[in-house]
Structures are given as C-alpha cells and as structure tokens.
Amino acid sequence: xxxxxxxxxxxxxxxxxxxxxxxxxxxxxxxxxxxxxxxxxxxxxxxxxxxxxxxxxxxxxxxxxxxxxxxxxxxxxxxxxxxxxxxxxxxxxxxxxxxxxxxxxxxxxxxxxxxxxxxxxxxxxxxxxxxxxxxxxxxxxxxxxxxxxxxxxxxxxxxxxxxxxxxxxxxxxxxxxxxxxxxxxxxxxxxxxxxxxxxxxxxxxxxxxxxxxxxxxxxxxxxxxxxxxxxxxxxxxxxxxxxxxxxxxxxxxxxxxxxxxxxxxxxxxxxxxxxxxxxxxxxxxxxxxxxxxxxxxxxxxxxxxxxxxxxxxxxxxxxxxxxxxxxxxxxxxxxxxxxxxxxxxxxxxxxxxxxxxxxxxxxxxxxxxxxxxxxxxxxxxxxxxxxxxxx
Amino acid sequence: xxxxxxxxxxxxxxxxxxxxxxxxxxxxxxxxxxxxxxxxxxxxxxxxxxxxxxxxxxxxxxxxxxxxxxxxxxxxxxxxxxxxxxxxxxxxxxxxxxxxxxxxxxxxxxxxxxxxxxxxxxxxxxxxxxxxxxxxxxxxxxxxxxxxxxxxxxxxxxxxxxxxxxxxxxxxxxxxxxxxxxxxxxxxxxxxxxxxxxxxxxxxxxxxxxxxxxxxxxxxxxxxxxxxxxxxxxxxxxxxxxxxxxxxxxxxxxxxxxxxxxxxxxxxxxxxxxxxxxxxxxxxxxxxxxxxxxxxxxxxxxxxxxxxxxxxxxxxxxx
Numbered sequence: 001x002x003x004x005x006x007x008x009x010x011x012x013x014x015x016x017x018x019x020x021x022x023x024x025x026x027x028x029x030x031x032x033x034x035x036x037x038x039x040x041x042x043x044x045x046x047x048x049x050x051x052x053x054x055x056x057x058x059x060x061x062x063x064x065x066x067x068x069x070x071x072x073x074x075x076x077x078x079x080x081x082x083x084x085x086x087x088x089x090x091x092x093x094x095x096x097x098x099x100x101x102x103x104x105x106x107x108x109x110x111x112x113x114x115x116x117x118x119x120x121x122x123x124x125x126x127x128x129x130x131x132x133x134x135x136x137x138x139x140x141x142x143x144x145x146x147x148x149x150x151x152x153x154x155x156x157x158x159x160x161x162x163x164x165x166x167x168x169x170x171x172x173x174x175x176x177x178x179x180x181x182x183x184x185x186x187x188x189x190x191x192x193x194x195x196x197x198x199x200x201x202x203x204x205x206x207x208x209x210x211x212x213x214x215x216x217x218x219x220x221x222x223x224x225x226x227x228x229x230x231x232x233x234x235x236x237x238x239x240x241x242x243x244x245x246x247x248x249x250x251x252x253x254x255x256x257x258x259x260x261x262x263x264x265x266x267x268x269x270x271x272x273x274x275x276x277x278x279x280x281x282x283x284x285x286x287x288x289x290x291x292x293x294x295x296x297x298x299x300x301x302x303x304x305x306x307x308x309x310x311x312x313x314x315x316x317x318x319x320x321x322x323x324x325x326x327x328x329x330x331x332x333x334x335x336x337x338x339x340x341x342x343x344x345x346x347x348x349x350x351x352x353x354x355x356x357x358x359x360x361x362x363x364x365x366x367x368x369x370x371x372x373x374x375x376x377x378x379x380x381x382x383x384x385x386x387x388x389x390x391x
Numbered sequence: 392x393x394x395x396x397x398x399x400x401x402x403x404x405x406x407x408x409x410x411x412x413x414x415x416x417x418x419x420x421x422x423x424x425x426x427x428x429x430x431x432x433x434x435x436x437x438x439x440x441x442x443x444x445x446x447x448x449x450x451x452x453x454x455x456x457x458x459x460x461x462x463x464x465x466x467x468x469x470x471x472x473x474x475x476x477x478x479x480x481x482x483x484x485x486x487x488x489x490x491x492x493x494x495x496x497x498x499x500x501x502x503x504x505x506x507x508x509x510x511x512x513x514x515x516x517x518x519x520x521x522x523x524x525x526x527x528x529x530x531x532x533x534x535x536x537x538x539x540x541x542x543x544x545x546x547x548x549x550x551x552x553x554x555x556x557x558x559x560x561x562x563x564x565x566x567x568x569x570x571x572x573x574x575x576x577x578x579x580x581x582x583x584x585x586x587x588x589x590x591x592x593x594x595x596x597x598x599x600x601x602x603x604x605x606x607x608x609x610x611x612x613x614x615x616x617x618x619x620x621x622x623x624x625x626x627x628x629x630x631x632x633x634x635x636x637x638x639x640x641x642x643x644x645x646x647x648x649x650x651x652x653x654x655x656x657x658x659x660x661x662x663x664x665x666x667x668x669x670x671x672x673x674x675x676x677x678x679x680x681x682x683x684x685x686x687x688x689x690x691x692x693x694x695x696x697x698x699x700x701x702x703x704x705x706x707x708x709x710x
Contacts, residue, residue: 014502015503017502018499018502022495022499025491025495029490097486097488098482098486099487099488101482102487102542104452105475105482106475106546107472107475107503107505107546
C-alpha cells in the first residue's frame, strides 16, 4: 500500500468529517465504552462529592481531601479505558473484520479511519474531563487552584502517552479479542499506579517511586500538580513525552493494515511463549498410530483427542476436525497442561512436532516432555534422537 | 503467451509476467493477460490458484515481486490513490462495521470520491431501497453482496473488480447478481470478475483467463477454451423415427454416432445441436429430449488443469 500522505482537498475534508461522524454514530450504538469512560467518572464524582468526610482536608493526604486527590485519578481512568482498551480493540476488530481492507481500495487510506478513531476518542477524553471538573465545581464546590495552561499540557502529554501505547497494542494484536485481553491485563496495574485503589500516598514510598515511572503514574502526578496550581515537574512531563514518542514510533513502524500480516506478527509473539519440541521417528507413521501410542503410553490422567480447528472468519465460526495428523493431549481435570501434537511425514521418517504453552510454563514443559518420552519409547528405535530444530 | 483479443477496443488492464510470493509460498508465479474496455473478463481458477492475489496486485493492495502492471495507464504501485478513484474494488474478506446503516455506509463511501454516483439511485437499482435504514449485520448474505457492489460502483469507476461475488449466495440470488453485473457492464463499466464457478464464467464473461498453480494456462472466450482443451461435445436425443447414422456422420460437425438404448448420442464439435436438429428436420423427423452433454468450460478447465498438473509432475515439481 502506498504511504498515506493526505493531500487535503475540499473533498478530502468531507471524507474525514464523514469518518468522524460515522465513528461517533457507531460509538453511540455500542455505548459500553462511553458508559465506562463518561458515565462512571461522573458518577464517582457525584458519589465522593456527596460524602462529607471525603471532601474535607485530611492529614492522610497531606492536607488535601480525598475528593480532590481522586479527581486526577478519575481522569487517568478515562484515559486507560479509552486509550488502552477502546481504541486498540476497535482498531484490531476493524482490521479483523476486513473494514480496513475494504477502505484500502478507496482513494481514502485506511489510516484516515485510524485518525478518525483517535480524534473521536480524544474528544471523549475532553468531554469526560470537562464533566468531571464541571460537576465537581458546580455541584460540590470542588475548588481547585488549577493552572489551566499546565493542565492542558499535562492532559495533552497524557493522551499522547496512553494513546501511543494503545496504538501499539492495536499494531500487535491480531484480533479484537487479543487487543481486549492485553488492555485488560494492563488495566489493573495501570489503574493502581494512578491511585484507583487508594491514593498512592497511603502506600509505602517504594511503591510511589515505581509508580511514577508508569505512564499512568506520571499522568496522575502531572494532572494532580496542575490541578493543584503547581508546575507538574520535569520528571512527570518527561516520562509522558518518552512514552508518547517511543510507543507512537513503534506503532507507526509496525502497524499492519491487513489481517494476515497482523496475525503472523501476533503469532510470532505467542511463539515466544510457546514451547516446541520435535521428535524424529523412523518409518512412515500414521496419525492413528501416534494417537494409539499416546493413549496407551501416557498415564490415564491425560486425555488424547483428535484436534479441531476453527473454520470461517466472521460469521458462523465453527469447529471442524483438523484431520488424523493433529492430536490434542490435555490433562483432563485441570486442562492446564495441554499440547498440540502434529504428525508430519517426510521421506524416510516421521517428524512429530509437540507444541505447548500459553499456560503455566511448568505444566507445558511437563506435558510436552511426557509426550516426547512416550513417543520415543514406543515408536522410536535405538537410533532415534530428538531434534532441537522445529520446522 | 500470444493472446487473442476479443475486438479492437482499447486495452485497459495489461498484466505481464506478474509474480508474487509470500515467504516461501509462491502465490502468483507467472500471470499475463489483458482486459479490454467494456468486457466482462473472468479470472477463473481453483481455490488457492492465485486469483485473489492477482487482483489484489491489480488493485494496488499488494506490491508484486516482479512483472509489469498497467491499469488505465497507471502503475498500481505508484498511483494508488488515482487508481482507486477510477477502479472500484469489491474483495473477499472485506466488510463493514456491524452497526453501520446501509444509507450511512453509502454516504460515507460516496464522500471518499471526487465524483460520486447517486447513492440513492444505486441502492434503488440494486434493490436495497427498503434496507436503507438496516444495520449491515442484519442484511442477508445476498444483500451484503449487493451493498458491496453499490460501494464498488459509488465512485463511478471505469473498471470494477469483483472478487467471488456470488460465493455463498443461493441460486436465485446468484442469478439476480449475474443480471446486475450485465447491467453494470452495459452502463459502460469494464468488469474483472474473479470466480471459481464455471457456470458463472460461461454465462457472464466475454473472455476468461484460467489460472492454476499461479500460472495462466489459457485465455480466451469461454467457448473457445472448450476447443482449446480439444474436448468434444455430446448431444443426446430421442428421435421420432430412426435416421440413418450415415446422414448424421456426413455432417461436418459430427465425428461419431452412438446408440444407448433408445437414446442417440452424437459426438462432435462446433454448433452441434443446431446441425443435428436441422438434419432431423430436413428428413421430416423430430428430435425430442435434446440434451447437450457438451464439453463445458468445466470440462475444459479440468482437462487443462490436469494437463498442467501432468506437466508439472513430469518436470519433477509435484504440486
């Protein structure tokens, strides 16, 4: 695909306007992110604002009230939901569904859709921040000696850092589900660093020292200082700039518009977490022979079953048998130890590839090595040797 | 491959020695053909033959590893944007967000082009008028396909590339789609139709390119390909009375006559049915239940791909 450098003609403006409008409509029709990103922070503002003890200055928080110290946390929470979860999940889903592919055949590049997504999500961030501050000030006398200039700068850098990381997730996740999983994995530690589980001042100093290097911790500190009327400090701003630059650069470099290449990439990352053993066995062995050897040779707590694979891309996703040469070995009870055994016949001998992983590494190692031992004992001969090279 | 053009219309797509590999997998080995203005050109082949990769290279979605491409005087590698203004593409595995409404999708895609067509009119023509307010996910497979034709035509393209358009449609919807494609051609749009349905290619295409294992194995009008594969036609019929075999065998189109019980099977080439029926008519007899078991494009396809397979095996390249 040609590098998308938009020549701004009047019609191009119309295309971008329509894309933003469409994204707004679609967000409105699937409002789960909006509820979390706009509704919950406002709701929490109302709840905390209504509890008198939380709006009074407290020694625990260095003379500030819980309410004022929780306000920047809510802002960072909005950034996490929109930047780490909503943006990457919808981009990866668009790619997986072929929406980006479809757009690539038009004069407007698919990157314009990405731009529209970012614009819409940044818009939601601004609305949400305005609501938090507006409701706090209007209804609960949240008096903040805020420095407007520093607040805008801190917010802009926070958006840059969080959305940069979000685009990176979108670049590497092969599907919307993987993007959601990564976002979910990041959510709790990131929210913790922004003080969602209590202001970090109540935690030991070492926790605070670590948190200030996290993107959400730095964003919290910058926003907190700006709302308190102070200069945010070079440390917080520098950390945010570094995250924004590094992750945006990675995203721009590695983003793939078509799903095959994205999945290959995501497969390579998963392969790092996967253990592969290859056994060479003499003679031509059928999948049935290997299945029988495994059923007989492994202890009864392992289930040996024919593998299934997914068929169909978008609609009617179903599983079909993967054929006799692909076998799944799993520990029946926990299902934790699980290996895929694939029989590949080459002239002269048979190679059996055992892949396991994606779970607790110990069980992966254990089930794969047991499968290998049984195959070598029952189907190999004295000359058989394991190979390290997986093909 | 020296290629027979259908007429003297200008060539709008020229593909020469296109080559594209993904890692060790060669998707397109050596593909050459040209498409003339105003025709429906079929790209025909089995699944995995390299059809989609070929049209993706034509559409500027993939960068070929080798060969020359010329589409409307543009190089898809260089002039992607201008190409996309003038070439409408409908590809497999393309979709729209589930919750976009039909009219919104059409309006959105219309905004991408300099001179968009009248979206309402296109929706009318493709029978989606009543579905304007429906979500994309609520459309039937046939309706989704028709919407994707609308989107491929919304930019008023000179060429429309349609990939596996009727796959997954029921026979009724498929026939309706064929009529639509002919209407689009009649409105002056050149069409490149990728398909693995022989019937579809036979019915619609002025010319087809048969692709197998990433190579073009034949190009020409569907009827000519039957001859190229040197397969013969068979006409099976029942006559009201016996006509001497000699009379039939004397016809230039006929090569052999067989009797299968009450049925007469005439084997030959050319316009066999007409020749045989006329012969019966001249003798004052009536030929009933005339069925052609003629060598179809499908036979031609099988014969040609088998030949290609045999050649590959002989050369030591097992497929």
